[in-house]
Amino acid sequence: MTQSTALVTFTGVQKTYDGRTLVVQDLNLEIQKGEFLSLLGPSGSGKTTTLMMLAGFESPTAGEISLNGVPITRTPPHKRNFGMVFQNYALFPHMTVADNIAYPLSVRKLGKADREAKVQRALDMVQMNPMGSRYPSQLSGGQQQRVALARALVFDPQLVLMDEPLGALDKQLREHMQLELKALHRRLGVTFVYVTHDQSEALTMSDRVAVFNDGVIQQIDQVDRLYETPSNRFVASFVGDNSVLDATVVHNHGEHCDVQLNDGAQLSGINVNQAQPGDKVQCSIRPERLTVADAHSDGGNRLQASISDVIYFGDHLRLRCELPGQPEISVKVPLQHLGQMAAGQSVALHLPPRHLRIYR
Numbered sequence: 001m002t003q004s005t006a007l008v009t010f011t012g013v014q015k016t017y018d019g020r021t022l023v024v025q026d027l028n029l030e031i032q033k034g035e036f037l038s039l040l041g042p043s044g045s046g047k048t049t050t051l052m053m054l055a056g057f058e059s060p061t062a063g064e065i066s067l068n069g070v071p072i073t074r075t076p077p078h079k080r081n082f083g084m085v086f087q088n089y090a091l092f093p094h095m096t097v098a099d100n101i102a103y104p105l106s107v108r109k110l111g112k113a114d115r116e117a118k119v120q121r122a123l124d125m126v127q128m129n130p131m132g133s134r135y136p137s138q139l140s141g142g143q144q145q146r147v148a149l150a151r152a153l154v155f156d157p158q159l160v161l162m163d164e165p166l167g168a169l170d171k172q173l174r175e176h177m178q179l180e181l182k183a184l185h186r187r188l189g190v191t192f193v194y195v196t197h198d199q200s201e202a203l204t205m206s207d208r209v210a211v212f213n214d215g216v217i218q219q220i221d222q223v224d225r226l227y228e229t230p231s232n233r234f235v236a237s238f239v240g241d242n243s244v245l246d247a248t249v250v251h252n253h254g255e256h257c258d259v260q261l262n263d264g265a266q267l268s269g270i271n272v273n274q275a276q277p278g279d280k281v282q283c284s285i286r287p288e289r290l291t292v293a294d295a296h297s298d299g300g301n302r303l304q305a306s307i308s309d310v311i312y313f314g315d316h317l318r319l320r321c322e323l324p325g326q327p328e329i330s331v332k333v334p335l336q337h338l339g340q341m342a343a344g345q346s347v348a349l350h351l352p353p354r355h356l357r358i359y360r
Contacts, residue, residue, distance in 0.1 A: 006030040007159065007191050008054065013063030015049050015215075023049050025215040027063065031159075036185050036192045038202040041212030042238070048163060050212070051195045055161050056080050067159075078107075083152030083160035083190075087167045089144045091136040097147050098123070098132035104155045122150040125184065142173045149181075153190070162194045166201065178204050199239050203227060211235050227286075232273065233359040236284045243290060243329035245283040249275045249358070257358055259283060262325035267301050269356030282359045287318070288332040289355035293348040301351045305329070310341045317341065321349065 008031040015024040024046040039047035052058040056077035105115045123129045126146040166174045182205045202209045203223045210220040219231040230236035247259035257271040275281050305321035319331040
């Protein structure tokens with residue numbers, strides 16, 4: 001990605017609250033114009049602090065934040081002209097929906113006619129047209145969230161910042177709003193920066209995801225690459241489900257390596273972090289990449305396992321499998337196996353080498 005398309009640039013940004021512990025460490029990040037970027041990570045990973053520094057509610061301890069190449073580190077929040085959406089919506093209870101949405105325009109001293117036209121457009125944008133005269137207390141959680149979003153978009157900001165905005169909604173509504181937000185982003189072309197700890201939410205909505213842990217971006221990538229090719233153990237375990245086996249490297253072939261499990265079984269896979277012979281490693285594979293093999297067929301990268309449980313998920317079956325001296329692993333299989341698998345049964349598993357990732 002070229003410098004010319006970067007809307008926001010973080011350069012060497014650090015943040016500490018106590019002078020000792022860095023909540024954000026040496027952050028270098030480019031946010032591209034028009035992209036939907038999610039900041040994903042567990043509590044305390046630095047993602048919300050990063051968003052708050054971008055919004056101007058927190059100041060970096062070191063480093064610089066630039067907008068279109070111009071430093072904004074010392075620019076107050078109201079002069080940055082960014083839209084903001086929070087988890088608690090922050091609507092004014094004494095104002096109607098229309099007045100809540102109009103508030104940023106009133107602050108900017110826009111004329112009445114312009115204000116009404118923009119509010120109307122924002123209401124249409126979030127499909128709340130008939131509800132302009134209602135008060136927040138007369139709205140459902142999902143409707144309040146739409147109003148908060150309309151208020152963030154009404155003054156045509158070049159950047160909209162969202163901090164876990166769907167966290168208070170129930171699962172079905174949350175999933176519906178994820179698709180709405182994604183469609184709205186595509187339609188408007190505004191840059192969205194979205195904080196979440198929900199990995200499926202990040203994968204569903206984003207163009208790119210930055211995975212945070214301990215104040216450091218562990219990996220920033222397009223969603224398919226993040227899921228298929230995690231760059232380290234943390235990303236592999238945090239983004240999506242994983243089946244993990246403990247092993248020791250026996251041969252290094254550069255990009256690939258051979259490993260041996262505790263029971264002597266050998267596997268080969270992708271050597272992600274240049275593990276060397278003798279290194280203790282974790283072999284990681286997505287449950288849907290594991291397949292049930294024909295017990296009589298030949299071929300490498302096979303293990304014999306015992307099924308401890310079969311769980312019906314509606315669109316697939318999940319096998320919980322035990323191997324000697326290993327953590328329990330999970331295998332996703334199609335529904336055609338329904339009735340053919342049972343607890344206590346022995347099963348041959350194939351782990352395709354191109355999907356088995358070896359982490360130091």
